[in-house]
Structures are given as C-alpha cells and as structure tokens.
Amino acid sequence: MIDFKNVSKTFRLGKREVHAVNNVSLTVNEGEIFGVIGFSGAGKSTLLRLVNLLERPTTGTVYIQNIDVNSLSSKELRARRQNIGMIFQNFNLFNSRTVAGNIAYPLKLTGLSKQGIKNRVEELLRFVGLSDKANDFPNQLSGGQKQRVGIARALATSPDILICDEATSALDPETTAEILKLLKKVNKDLGITILLITHEMHVIQSICHKVAVMENGEVIESGDVFDVFTNPQHLTTQRFIQSVQQDLPSVNILNEWRLRGGKKLFRVIFKGDITNDAVLSQVTQKHQVHFNIVYGSVRELQEKLFGNLLISFEGNQDAIQNTLDELKTIVDIEEVVQHEG
Numbered sequence: 001m002i003d004f005k006n007v008s009k010t011f012r013l014g015k016r017e018v019h020a021v022n023n024v025s026l027t028v029n030e031g032e033i034f035g036v037i038g039f040s041g042a043g044k045s046t047l048l049r050l051v052n053l054l055e056r057p058t059t060g061t062v063y064i065q066n067i068d069v070n071s072l073s074s075k076e077l078r079a080r081r082q083n084i085g086m087i088f089q090n091f092n093l094f095n096s097r098t099v100a101g102n103i104a105y106p107l108k109l110t111g112l113s114k115q116g117i118k119n120r121v122e123e124l125l126r127f128v129g130l131s132d133k134a135n136d137f138p139n140q141l142s143g144g145q146k147q148r149v150g151i152a153r154a155l156a157t158s159p160d161i162l163i164c165d166e167a168t169s170a171l172d173p174e175t176t177a178e179i180l181k182l183l184k185k186v187n188k189d190l191g192i193t194i195l196l197i198t199h200e201m202h203v204i205q206s207i208c209h210k211v212a213v214m215e216n217g218e219v220i221e222s223g224d225v226f227d228v229f230t231n232p233q234h235l236t237t238q239r240f241i242q243s244v245q246q247d248l249p250s251v252n253i254l255n256e257w258r259l260r261g262g263k264k265l266f267r268v269i270f271k272g273d274i275t276n277d278a279v280l281s282q283v284t285q286k287h288q289v290h291f292n293i294v295y296g297s298v299r300e301l302q303e304k305l306f307g308n309l310l311i312s313f314e315g316n317q318d319a320i321q322n323t324l325d326e327l328k329t330i331v332d333i334e335e336v337v338q339h340e341g
C-alpha cells in the first residue's frame, strides 16, 4: 500500500545538511493501522510529508499503491492527494464555516451535486456522532468534537489512506480514548489504511497493528506491536514502552522488600496462550520451590495476553537454579538488575 524503499530526505540549511529521513525502508500494508513513534526531531513529520506528497525524497523511492510518486505530474499528484485524507493535532478547521461547511469543503471539488454533498455530509456526521452539530461553528465545539469534524472532513472524498499527524496530542486522556476508538472504527468499518505519527506510546498500544520507532531520521526498530512491546531491542523503544507500562515498583517499595530479606528478583514474561497456564506453580512445585509475586500485571495487547511479573523464589539454591532453567524453556525470564529504574 505504502512502500518506502531506502528513502532519504536531506534539507540544506546554508552549508549544513539535515538528514531528516535517513535510508528508511518500510511497508504499510492495506488495512493496517501503522504507527510511527519518535521523539521531537526524529523525522516523523518529514516521513508523513513524503507520503502526502508534499515533499519528494532526496534519494530512494516512495510507492503508494504501487505507484512511484516521483513519477507523477503535478496534476496526477493533485488527483492522488484526494485519495489520502489527513487529520492534524490542531484540527485545521475553517472557523468561519459551520461544521457541515467544513465537511462539505473537499466535496466541492469533486463535481458532486448540492443534494449529493448534503447527503454525504449527513452520512459523515452520523458516522462521527455529530449529527446534532451540523450548524455549529468550530469555536462552539470541544477539542474532541473538533477532531471528529476533522475526521469527517478527511473521509469526505472516501480516501483509501488516512494520515494522522499527532491527532490526539492536544486532547485529554478521555477524549483521546474516544478519538482512538473512532479511528479504529474508520479502519475496521471502512477498511481505510491508517498511518499515524505520535510521540505517545499509549496511542500505539491502543490502536496500532504495526509500529516503527524513529530516531535521528532512521527507523531503529519496527514490527508487530505485540512483538515490539514484548521484546523491545533498542533502548529508545524500551523507554517508550516504560512510559506506558510501569513494570517496576517504586524504589521505596523495592527497598522495603529488600529490607524484609528479599534478594533476587526475576522478571517473567508470559506471551499469548501460555498466560492462562499454571506454568509457575507447576514448575516450582516440581522443584519444591516457593514463589512470591512481588509486582506485575497481565494485560491485553492486540487481543493477546501479555504478562509481566516480578517474582522472587525461596528454597534450596540448586532447586531454584533448576526451576529457572526449566522456566527458561517455557517463558522469558531474566534477573532484574538492582537499582533498575
């Protein structure tokens, strides 16, 4: 659907060159919600501008629906752009137009009749849950409602791709959750492929199927959200994940635990079906070792279970080692280094 093949974008600032996007290869498949996460300056916006055809790559090729976008004429580019909807952090609505007027705007260029436009706007208002706001002006709406209008407007011309530029960054957590739910509906019910950029890992966790982590213009890690979350390779990815998964208790709790005689802590990661099995109790019973869950959680990620538990073991040292050796064949387990976090 969207293919980046060794794409670089370099800006020249006087004598200095800025490698905003550096040799990026990525594939966004049809029907996916693909999230790109990175800190400020990582190159996310530039990546989006290459997809919505506002920038051309310095080297490499961007294919959209198998078409090399560099090969398109300006007229063809304009036509292709109608196939890509976009929503923004600051909504970018026309304040002088009503909600209905904002949504109708992109339809005016399509040659649809007045009645056709009216019907389409009503349909879109229903889809985003704002039928009663058609005649309001943007400044009468909450942030979440404004973004719903933004989404309706982006969908007006029935695009195949929706690009979201930090679409929930200006919203409170509850409103963010509602907008993310709506984006999920856009993807599921309308089959629209979504490419989003964000600096918030909870957005990736909530709705994305795939994720790419960007740093200094490069994609440093990418894959299925479940795989990246449960086995992050890069320190930056680990940091992003820690921002949504508090996977260590506070230092005070850890110190207290140590004062009460706690020694070694192990992190045990359960993925998928194994989470439902009584692995821990079976293996520890077999080796006559006791275990104590000090901290942790089991949560749902991409409709799969993911357990992340901190555990201490009590018993004979050899028996504990045998327990660890056996557990290692079934789950991911590692010792938690002291003073981590």
Ligand SMILES: Nc1ncnc2c1ncn2[C@@H]1O[C@H](COP(=O)(O)OP(=O)(O)OP(=O)(O)O)[C@@H](O)[C@H]1O
Pocket (backbone or CB within 6 Å): 011, 012, 013, 018, 019, 020, 038, 039, 040, 041, 042, 043, 044, 045, 046, 047
């Ligand atoms: N038009 C431009 N001219 C010169 N440098 C640019 C231009 N656009 C982006 N850059 C530089 O490219 C790098 C990547 O910027 P980009 O905006 O893509 O990052 P980002 O991850 O989207 O960051 P943010 O979240 O802050 O927008 C930065 O160093 C930025 O200063």
